[in-house]
Amino acid sequence: MNETVGRRKRSLSGLLLHAAAYAAALIFVVPLLYMLFTSLKPQGTAVGSIADRFLPPFSLENYAYIFENAPVIKWTMNSLLIAAIVPVLSLTMASLAAFALSRIPFSYSKFAFWFILSGMMIPGEATIVSLYMVVNRMGILDTYLALILPGLAGPLGVVIFKQFFDRIPGELVEAAKMDGCTLFRIWWNIFIPLSKPIISALMIFAFLGSWNDFLWPFLSIQSEELFTLPIGIPFFMSSYTQDEALPMTVNAYASIPIIVIFVIFQKYIVKGITLTGIKG
The missing domain is CATH 1.20.5 (Single alpha-helices involved in coiled-coils or other helix-helix interfaces)
Structure with missing residues (x-):
């Protein structure tokens, strides 16, 4: 019972x-x-209630319109370029830094790790002014370098790689040294292949972060030909139309890569959330 x-x-x-x-x-x-x-609603369609949005008529003319009247393809290529370069370079730098912290003994290594870890407590908005001043003095404002370089140094990747590298048996490193491997070869031939799950998860997060980044590109880019999609969408909304259908069309178009990535790599995203301890 x-x-x-x-x-x-x-x-x-x-x-x-x-x-x-x-x-x-x-x-x-x-x-x-x-x-x-x-x-999918034609421009100027009368809508009496929210339910009317889900009822015919439907048309693809809005998608044709945004491609004809705004450099959406150029903005997309810029977003893809930044979202492809930044994850690769940032994770390379993060893994090298983590390898040094984990396997190369040097003075104040623990302090260096905790110093990097403390960077996770500082929101990006708190450093935006100093970052702008540095980039301005370097003379790279309104260039692709202004969009790429600030995204290369992030503490999250270093911390996660370091914690993972610490769990790799030291016997593997000693055996590789006895075979004459340099530190670089040990990192490349042993640590990187073993880190594929970590790399996959962090790569996805870095791609999504670069694709959706708005504040820094908005401050550092003035030329329309360098706009990314998050910057181009508000520009389109203010410059081309006041109708709700067209801004929604641009937003729907910009969401396609994110939705595709989530559908294809959702298991890695879940694994990444588990590894990083992120709570939604």
């Missing part, structure tokens, strides 16, 4: 848990559907 009651309680709790999960998913999906259906 008690076992039957226990099973019923577990079944009821599981049902409530699934219902809550589906309700939470619906909260996130509805805005995406609203954006998609609004982007």
